[in-house]
Amino acid sequence: MTNENFHYATRRYVNKIITGQESGLKTKYLNNYVNFVRKYVKEGSKILDLGCGAGLSSSMLSKCYKVVGADLSKPVLNYAKKRFKNVKFQIEDARKMSFRDGTFDAVMACGFIEHINEVENVLSEMLRVTKKNGYVIIVSPSWFSPFRAMKAFLTPKGHETIGRNRLQIIGWFFKSLYYTFQKPINPNYSFRNPDIFGEELVGDDIDMVYIANQYDLKKFFEKRGCKVLNTNADTFAFSSIPFLAAWLGVVAKKV
Numbered sequence: 001m002t003n004e005n006f007h008y009a010t011r012r013y014v015n016k017i018i019t020g021q022e023s024g025l026k027t028k029y030l031n032n033y034v035n036f037v038r039k040y041v042k043e044g045s046k047i048l049d050l051g052c053g054a055g056l057s058s059s060m061l062s063k064c065y066k067v068v069g070a071d072l073s074k075p076v077l078n079y080a081k082k083r084f085k086n087v088k089f090q091i092e093d094a095r096k097m098s099f100r101d102g103t104f105d106a107v108m109a110c111g112f113i114e115h116i117n118e119v120e121n122v123l124s125e126m127l128r129v130t131k132k133n134g135y136v137i138i139v140s141p142s143w144f145s146p147f148r149a150m151k152a153f154l155t156p157k158g159h160e161t162i163g164r165n166r167l168q169i170i171g172w173f174f175k176s177l178y179y180t181f182q183k184p185i186n187p188n189y190s191f192r193n194p195d196i197f198g199e200e201l202v203g204d205d206i207d208m209v210y211i212a213n214q215y216d217l218k219k220f221f222e223k224r225g226c227k228v229l230n231t232n233a234d235t236f237a238f239s240s241i242p243f244l245a246a247w248l249g250v251v252a253k254k255v
């Protein structure tokens with residue numbers, strides 16, 4: 001990301017993520033995340049919720065698991081620590097974590113990987129700290145999905161990430177079709193360079209850098225010898241249709 005140095009630690013981002021969480025706006029989406037995780041990871045497991053932000057997902061997961069919530073943003077984690085006293089939170093840089101190899105039964109992240117430049121670094125770290133036969137689970141909006149562009153075209157919601165007017169959204173729609181068809185043969189990760197300096201909407205994925213998609217992630221885990229059990233977060237609406245899936249949910253078993 002250019003222009004700003006780790007903007008997740010800036011006041012405007014911290015305010016945004018905390019207000020979003022407190023207003024209840026995030027509960028439904030995080031419920032879908034937790035329900036997806038629960039399909040694979042057995043109760044009582046030791047898990048890492050990476051890029052946990054203001055801590056709500058870690059708190060929800062803590063009802064079934066022994067959770068560590070980790071994030072690089074100190075002010076956001078300070079808030080999480082005060083708000084959810086029964087959960088363990090820890091500052092970690094996902095690119096180089098302090099945990100030993102094989103610490104967790106499962107490592108998961110929601111709405112996180114699309115904010116990362118060094119995708120392979122972070123995925124390798126997630127795999128490293130997972131036990132053998134454990135799971136890495138990545139849930140993320142799939143902005144590759146033509147469904148997102150169609151939805152953005154019909155409702156004002158979501159315009160900001162993929163276009164600020166109808167013409168830009170139509171442009172993104174064709175781009176998403178192109179991406180979807182070329183992705184299975186194109187080994188490169190697709191990035192965008194958001195200019196978020198002075199941007200009020202920060203936090204609504206306008207700061208997305210990596211255009212996350214199930215094809216890259218599946219390929220990465222298979223290359224590392226993992227068994228990929230799912231690619232779509234089917235607890236989210238419309239996400240069981242692979243080509244249209246609005247939410248990806250990659251589940252890799254470390255064998």
Ligand SMILES: C[S@@+](CC[C@H](N)C(=O)[O-])C[C@H]1O[C@@H](n2cnc3c(N)ncnc32)[C@H](O)[C@@H]1O
Nearest residue numbers: 008051052053071072073092093094095110111
């Ligand atoms: C969009 S927020 C998502 C927060 C939460 N998972 C949710 O879904 O509400 C992305 C989070 O990733 C964190 N993050 C970004 N880069 C990171 C890194 N290198 N290591 C750890 N956390 C990072 C940010 O601080 C931010 O809290």
